Amino acid sequence: MPELPEVQTIVNGLKPELQGKSIKQIEVLDVDLLRNTTPQELNKKLVGKQITDVSRTGKYILLEVAGGSIAAIHLRMSGKLLLLETDVNTNYQRISFYFKDYEKKLTMDNLRRLGTLDLLKTKRDEPLGSLGLDPFSNEYNWENFQRIFDTSRAIKLLLLDQKKITGLGNIYVNEVLFKAQISPTSPSQKVSKQKQKKLFRLIPEVLTEAIENNGTTLNDYRDSLGEEGNFQDSLLLYGKEGKPCPYCGTKIMRIKQGGRSTYLCPNCQANDND
């Protein structure tokens, strides 16, 4: 379930290891994960090139090489991106990068085959170009933030829309709305300025705290070294249906929005009239 904190944790682990390394070989075991490219093109654009940066935009992990090509990796829901000894094989390895003068390989391991790799020329190319506000970018300011509320959609669905704001997934959206005491079903336009401001402040705050705890491991998330995150211990209501609300003791409810679970405290997150 990598959301922004999990992706950032992976990037934090990979960057010091891979920056400056030259790609020696790319092994594509599952072509279906390549979206707008082919193994041949990947080889042509990346092999022999030095990695200049490992970074993150939204939930995409970006490997930039000298000369400008960018491999944009998205893990979707179950994927891992692991640094492994070159002779180690995992059950669901799909794509591996090997490097010159380096005894490890970078492996996309993805049970459900939902991960993707795009090859881009610039960070403005799709699928990055249409991403919304990133909570850690320079564009993340109050003026820009207010603009995303211009819709009748439920606030939870809006915050999950990566074209509006990018990085949040189901877990952190639930947590952030709870901390801001906003009903997830409230029409976005009806969220008061005061609550918008709370959200504006809380989104980077909650994500930062999660990054400091190396992300959330509920099922199979692992960082690039195979380590679990710790933020699951700090979740206030995600996955806690029927348990008491940590603020008021009311039983936490679970409802469905857009086909997936929303957790809420019906007391703390009553529909706002403020």
Added chain:
DNA sequence: AGGACGACCAGGACGC
């Protein structure tokens, strides 16, 4: 055009 919904994938948890 915005928004709702199903598809994608695979395995685990559940009910009968």
Added chain:
DNA sequence: TGCGTCCTGGTCGTCC
């Protein structure tokens, strides 16, 4: 026990 059904996650294509 074994089978069927539902659920999970993020995004995209398709439809209205």
